[in-house]
Amino acid sequence: MIDKIMRILNRYGYVYLQGLWGTIWLSVVTITFATVLGTVIALIKMSKIKPAQWVINIYIEIIRGTPMLLQMYFFWLVLPKYMPFEVSDTQSILVALILNASAYIAEVIRAGIQAVDGGQTEAALSLGLSSRNTFFRVVLPQAVKNILPAMGNEFIVMIKETALASTFFIPELMTSYKTVQSATFLPIPALTIAGVIYLVLTFILTRGIGVLERRLRSNER
C-alpha cells in the first residue's frame, strides 16, 4: 500500500497539487463572497423591511431544503442557457457554492447577533450612543465571539462541499483523484492520498480558528 502511494505521488503528485490549488481557490472564493453576502442577508433579515424578509426566508428555505448537488446541477444547467453572456462550468458551480454557503452563514451571523443580551443595546442607547456606534462598538464585538466558532464549522463544511464540483470535472482534489485512478487503476491508494490532503487542510483551519477563539476569550475570563 505504502509503496503504491509513493509511486502514485512520484508520478502524479503534480495532479494532486493542481487539485489542491483548485480546492483552495474554490474554497477561498466561496468563503469570501459568502461571508459578505451572508452578512448582507443577515442584516436584511434583522431589518424591519417585511417584503425583503419574505424573499430572504424563501431563499434560505430552498437552500436548506434541497441537496447541494441538486443546486449545482440547477445553476450548471440554467446559467449557461439563460444568461446573456457566456458562463463557464466553473462559474456556474461557484455561484451554486456561494449562494448555498451564504444562506448558512447568514443564519450563523443572525443567531450570533441576536444571542447578545438585549440589555447591552439598551445600556449603550441609554448612554446616548448612536445606533451605529451601539451596533459596531457594543453588539458586534460581543457577537463575533458567538459567530466565530460556528463560522469555522461552516468553512470546514464548505471546503468539503467543493468536492461535489468533481461531478462537473471542475479542477479540484476529488477531480484529481478521478484522473489518477483512471490512469493507474489504483483507486484505494489514490483516494487515500486525497483524503489525507483534505484532513490536513481542515485540521489547519480548525487549529487556526481555535487559536483565534482563545485569543478573543482570554480578554474576558
Add this chain to the structure above:
Amino acid sequence: MSDNITIQGSPMEQWKPIIKVENLHKSFGSVEVLKGISTTFYEGETVAIIGASGGGKSTFLRCINRLEQPTKGRILFDGADLADRKTDIAKYRQRIGMVFQHFNVFPHLTCIDNITLAPVLEKKIPKERAQKQAEELLARVGLSDKRDEYPTRLSGGQKQRLAIVRALAMEPEVMLFDEPTSALDPEMVKEVLDVIKSLSESGMTTLIVTHEMGFAREVADRLLFIDEGVICEEGSPKQVLDRPQNERTRQFLSKVL
C-alpha cells in the same frame, strides 16, 4: 422655565421643573400598561417610584429616555418632547443617565473603557481627559484597583457601581435607576444604595424605581405609587408610607412593610 412652584414640606426652597410628563400612555399590543400618567419632576429632587410588579413603574421610567416608545402623551425636557418620534433622542439620552437592574456593563471592555466609551464617541472628549475623569469616578466608588479588569471579574455590587459611574461620565442632569438593587445579593445592596444616596445628596435629580422601602423613606423627597398604569398616590415618604390615603396603596404597603 417660569412656572416655579413651592412644594409643601420644603417651604423655603424654590423648585425648578426639569421633566414634565403629560398624559403618558403606553400599550404593548392590546395591553395598556400606562394609562395616562402626568407628573412633574423638579431639579435636584429625588423621587422614588414604588408599586407592585407589573404595575407599570419600570415601563414609565423607560419611557422617559424612550427605551419604550410611548403610545400617547408628552415628556417635556428642556423644550423638547422626548415622546415624539421626531425628537433626536440620542442627544437627550446623553443628558439622562440610566442604571439597570441587571447592570448591563459591557463585558468586552475593561472597567475604564466601559466608562470612557460614550464620552469619547459621542461627546468627542479627548481620550486622555476622558480617562482621567473615569479614574476619578472609579475612585469615588472605590473601584480604582479594577481599572484595567474586565467586568466578568467583578461582583454584582461592583458591576452596579461601575454601571453608575459609566452613566455619570456623560455628566447627566437626571439619573434614572430601574430597580438597581433587585438583582444583587443582600450583602451588596448597601454599597450600591450608599452610592445612590450620596449622588442624591449631591443634588442630582434622581428617579428611582425601587422595592427598598427603607431607602425610599430615607432618601426620597417624594414618593410616587404607581399601580395598574396610573399614579395612585404621591407625596412625601412620610405621607405615603405612614398615612396612605388610597385603598390600593394601603393594600400594597401592608404586603411590603
